[in-house]
Amino acid sequence: MRTLRHARLRTVAGLVIVAILLFPLYWMINASLQPSGALLKPSPELFPANGTFDGYRRALSGQLGHLVTSLIVSLGTVVVSLAIAMPASYALAQLRIRGGTMFLFVTLIVQMIPGIVMANALYTVFSNLGLIDNYLGLILADSTATIPFAILLLRAFMISIPRELSEAARIDGAGYWRTFTSIIVPLSRNAMVTAGLFSFLFAWADFLFAITLTTGQSFAPVTVGIYRFLGNQSADWNGIMATATLASIPAAILLVIAQRYVVAGMTSGAVKD
Amino acid sequence: MTLTQEATAGRAETRARPGRRRSQRLAALAFLLPALAYIVVFFGYPLVGNLVMSTQNYTVRSFYTGQAPFVGLDNYAAVFRNPVFGTAVTNTILFTAGSIFFQFTIGLALAVFFNGRFLGSATLRSLLLLPWLLPLVVSGAVWRWMFDQDHGIINAALRALHLASGPTPWLTSTSWALPAVILTNIWIGVPFNLVILHGGLRAIPDVLYEAAELDGANAWQRFQHVTWPLLRPVTGIVLMLGLVYTIKVFDVIMVVTGGGPADATQTLTTLSYGLSFHDFAFGQGAAVGNILIVLATCFGLVYLRSARASLSEVAS
Numbered sequence: 001m002r003t004l005r006h007a008r009l010r011t012v013a014g015l016v017i018v019a020i021l022l023f024p025l026y027w028m029i030n031a032s033l034q035p036s037g038a039l040l041k042p043s044p045e046l047f048p049a050n051g052t053f054d055g056y057r058r059a060l061s062g063q064l065g066h067l068v069t070s071l072i073v074s075l076g077t078v079v080v081s082l083a084i085a086m087p088a089s090y091a092l093a094q095l096r097i098r099g100g101t102m103f104l105f106v107t108l109i110v111q112m113i114p115g116i117v118m119a120n121a122l123y124t125v126f127s128n129l130g131l132i133d134n135y136l137g138l139i140l141a142d143s144t145a146t147i148p149f150a151i152l153l154l155r156a157f158m159i160s161i162p163r164e165l166s167e168a169a170r171i172d173g174a175g176y177w178r179t180f181t182s183i184i185v186p187l188s189r190n191a192m193v194t195a196g197l198f199s200f201l202f203a204w205a206d207f208l209f210a211i212t213l214t215t216g217q218s219f220a221p222v223t224v225g226i227y228r229f230l231g232n233q234s235a236d237w238n239g240i241m242a243t244a245t246l247a248s249i250p251a252a253i254l255l256v257i258a259q260r261y262v263v264a265g266m267t268s269g270a271v272k273d
Numbered sequence: 274m275t276l277t278q279e280a281t282a283g284r285a286e287t288r289a290r291p292g293r294r295r296s297q298r299l300a301a302l303a304f305l306l307p308a309l310a311y312i313v314v315f316f317g318y319p320l321v322g323n324l325v326m327s328t329q330n331y332t333v334r335s336f337y338t339g340q341a342p343f344v345g346l347d348n349y350a351a352v353f354r355n356p357v358f359g360t361a362v363t364n365t366i367l368f369t370a371g372s373i374f375f376q377f378t379i380g381l382a383l384a385v386f387f388n389g390r391f392l393g394s395a396t397l398r399s400l401l402l403l404p405w406l407l408p409l410v411v412s413g414a415v416w417r418w419m420f421d422q423d424h425g426i427i428n429a430a431l432r433a434l435h436l437a438s439g440p441t442p443w444l445t446s447t448s449w450a451l452p453a454v455i456l457t458n459i460w461i462g463v464p465f466n467l468v469i470l471h472g473g474l475r476a477i478p479d480v481l482y483e484a485a486e487l488d489g490a491n492a493w494q495r496f497q498h499v500t501w502p503l504l505r506p507v508t509g510i511v512l513m514l515g516l517v518y519t520i521k522v523f524d525v526i527m528v529v530t531g532g533g534p535a536d537a538t539q540t541l542t543t544l545s546y547g548l549s550f551h552d553f554a555f556g557q558g559a560a561v562g563n564i565l566i567v568l569a570t571c572f573g574l575v576y577l578r579s580a581r582a583s584l585s586e587v588a589s
Contacts, residue, residue, distance in 0.1 A: 010391040017383065018397045024460065025403060027426055028415045044429050088308035095301035096294065103305065110316045112569050114521035116545045117562035120555065121319030121326065127336055144315050151308060176300040205408035207524040212550055223410040227528060230414060237418050244411040251406035259399050262406065263468060 025248075031241035032056065039237050055242030063243045065218070066225035069135075070204055070247075073221055076139035077146055077203035078196045084143070085150035085195065090184050092151070093158035094166055095176075104155070107148040118144055119212040126213055133219040141209040146199035153198075153265065157191035158184065194261040197254060204250055222247045320566075326559035333553045341556070348560040352548075357536050358561075361544040364451060365568075368526075368540055369519045371455040372462060376515060377508075379459070380466025385496065387467070388474045398471065405464035413528030416457040420444050420529070444530055447537035454529050454538050458522060466511055473507030474500065516572045521565065541565045 031039055032055050033048035092100050122141055123132070131137030161184065169179045185192075207223040214220050216228070226247065229240050255262060327348050329341035352358050387398045404412060419426050420443035431437040443453045477500065485495045523542045526532060532539040532547065539547075541561055549558025 007389075007391040010386075010389055011393055014387065014391065014394060014397045017386070018400050021401055021460070021463070022403065024412070024415045024419060025407075027419060028411075031418060040424050042423075044424065044426055084307045084311055087304040091301040091304035095297055095304065097301035097305065098298065100301075103309070106312065109570075110312065112517050112572075113316065113320065114542060114562065114565050114569055116521065116523060116542050117323050117559075117566055118315075118319050120545065120549050120558050120562050121322040122315075123549070124322065124326070124331075124336070124555070125318070140315065143311070147308065147311060176297075176304070180304070201406060205410070205524075207408070207410050207527070211527075212546070223408055223524075226410050226414055230417065230528065237421075237424075240414060241418065244414050247411050248407050251408070252403065255399065255402060255406055259402075262402060263399075 028241050028244055028248075031237050032245045034238060036236060036238045040235075052238075055238035056246070058236070058239040059242040059246055062229070062239070063222060063225045063246070066220050066222040067246060069219065070221040070223070072135055073138045073142065073206075074200045074203040074250075076135060077142040078199045080139055080143045081146040081150045081199040082192060082196055085147050085154055086185065086188070086192070087180065088151050089154035089158050089188075090180050092155045094161065094163060094184065104152070107151050111145075111148045115145070115208045119208055122209075123212055131213070133214050133217060137213055138206075138209060138221070139203075141213055142203040142206050143199075145206075146195075146202050150195040150199060153195050154188060154191050157188055161187050190261070190264075193258070194265040197258055197261050198265045201251060201254065204247075323559045323562055326556055327563050329556050331555035331559070335555070344556070348554075348556040351554075352557055352560050352564070355557075357539055357544060360536055361539045361541050361561075364538060365520060365540040365542075367451060368455055368458070368522070368538075369516060371452075372458045372519050372522075373512060373515045375455075375459040376462035376466050377512060379463050380511075381470050383463065383467045384470035384474055385500070388471060398467070401467060402464045404461055409461065409524035410528050412461050413457065413525050416453075416460070417444065417529050420453050445534055447535055450530050450534060450537045454526050457529055458519070458525050461525065462515065462519070466515070469511045469514075470504065470507060473504050476507075477503045513572065513575060517569060520569055520572065541568070 030046070030048055033051040033053070034045060035050070035052045035054065038045050038050065091097055092104065097103075118141070126132050126134075126137050126141075129137075131140070165183055165187075166179045169183050170176075174182070205223065206221070207227065210221045210224045211227065214224060216224075220228070222243070226240065226243050229236070229243060326341070328343060328345060329335075330344045330347070331341040335341040383401070387394050422428060422440050422442050422445060425443070427443065428437070428440045431441065441449060443449050481499050481503070482495055485499050490498065521542050522540070523546065526538055526540060526543050527546075530538040532543040542565065545558045545561035545565065547558075548554045548561060
């Protein structure tokens with residue numbers, strides 16, 4: 001009886017903790033629904049009682065193009081990252097390769113290179129190659145963060161696939177490519193989803209490459225859109241928070257439908273087992 | 274652990290026929306080639322390019338003429354003479370230390386709390402991941418709105434609770450701006466610490482707690498003598514990862530304060546960005562970037578050492 005009440009108390013405490021920590025998100029949605037006049041009153045309205053969708057209308061008319069740009073860049077980053085990381089992880093996990101450990105060490109190290117250093121150097125290269133304000137340029141730049149992560153995650157998974165499986169396939173006459181596409185790829189589906197999901201989220205959230213590798217004309221992902229919105233008219237909190245809410249949707253959806261993969265990806269970098 | 278696995282694999286391989294072994298090596302190389310090429314082009318080149326740039330007088334004109342005169346260590350000298358550089362170093366240290374200390378302690382407390390079995394603990398814990406998954410620009414914008422001096426909820430709450438006599442100028446005062454961005458960054462980083470530490474807690478066998486309880490240990494003693502020592506490997510990794518991530522934070526500061534007011538929240542990352550992309554002194558921006566790399570690498574090496582130590586602990 002005592003432990004039951006104890007457990008109930010913990011549930012209540014847990015709810016309070018979550019409410020406090022997620023309050024900023026509520027406050028964002030609240031502001032996204034209130035007319036700008038209400039937001040500038042001396043004491044804030046706690047609920048969007050006289051709600052309006054004006055902010056979302058302004059967000060969509062001004063930022064829809066940026067949201068689409070972000071979507072294209074993010075999907076492109078997923079494709080490029082998996083296309084490069086999958087075969088590499090197969091080689092590292094399942095095939096005997098000289099210098100494989102060295103390669104893994106390098107992928108660990110390059111993750112520590114600050115993005116600003118990459119951006120500084122990439123800007124000079126990209127401006128010569130015409131990759132500034134360009135989908136391919138941003139996709140390739142975002143992949144610098146996602147490819148090493150994907151390789152480490154996928155390799156850690158593929159190591160657990162018994163080598164006998166691919167050996168048997170080869171005895172049956174399948175080449176390495178065939179073994180890769182018909183055995184390794186289907187078996188690695190879950191790890192691929194995790195790697196792809198994190199690549200998407202990273203590219204969607206990227207601000208550093210987005211602000212340095214675009215010039216501020218028409219081409220900009222939504223993160224840069226919000227940043228400019230803040231700088232230009234920081235009184236329109238209603239429109240800014242509506243844009244911010246729209247930009248949070250992918251993360252919220254992924255947390256709901258793919259929570260298992262999210263946790264798998266977060267812990268993969270730290271807890272190796 | 275992985276090393277031993279690879280070693281046994283290698284031994285099995287030597288028993289195979291040498292012809293097949295060579296063909297497998299070639300195949301492996303072919304599969305690895307795209308990743309290898311990508312890493313050389315997108316990491317090797319920028320690293321070298323940045324080193325070269327830091328010794329050149331690289332300006333906007335250099336982009337058109339393709340020429341940047343060699344100036345030796347002048348860029349580094351200019352950076353060290355720049356009064357903002359000292360501020361940036363101090364701020365980077367304060368920002369990193371403050372963020373990590375509170376992210377870790379709050380994350381650990383929450384991990385212990387949510388490790389208990391009670392109704393909805395898993396659901397509530399997963400909800401807490403949301404701040405970490407959001408784009409940092411979104412989180413930064415929300416906190417900037419909450420910190421707003423006249424209309425922000427934080428000053429309104431302080432006023433309502435009679436904790437402050439007047440509105441606190443969070444983002445416009447040079448003494449409050451840094452604590453404000455640190456607070457924002459703590460909020461962002463708690464979920465990451467929570468998830469990893471929770472994973473570490475789950476790996477501690479229940480029997481140890483039961484035994485400690487039988488020996489009459491109270492909750493704090495159980496934490497002190499069972500949880501803390503057994504969590505050590507995970508703790509080391511979380512702190513190191515946090516350090517490596519936090520030291521290069523850019524988005525949060527850019528969105529909440531933009532490095533201001535009067536450079537009060539300038540860190541090495543935002544300074545490097547400002548030098549390159551606002552003053553178009555790409556050589557100096559590259560120099561600050563290289564200093565940041567040296568710092569990050571030092572911490573990174575410590576991380577790798579602790580990672581290897583914990584890996585061999587798991588393997589043994």
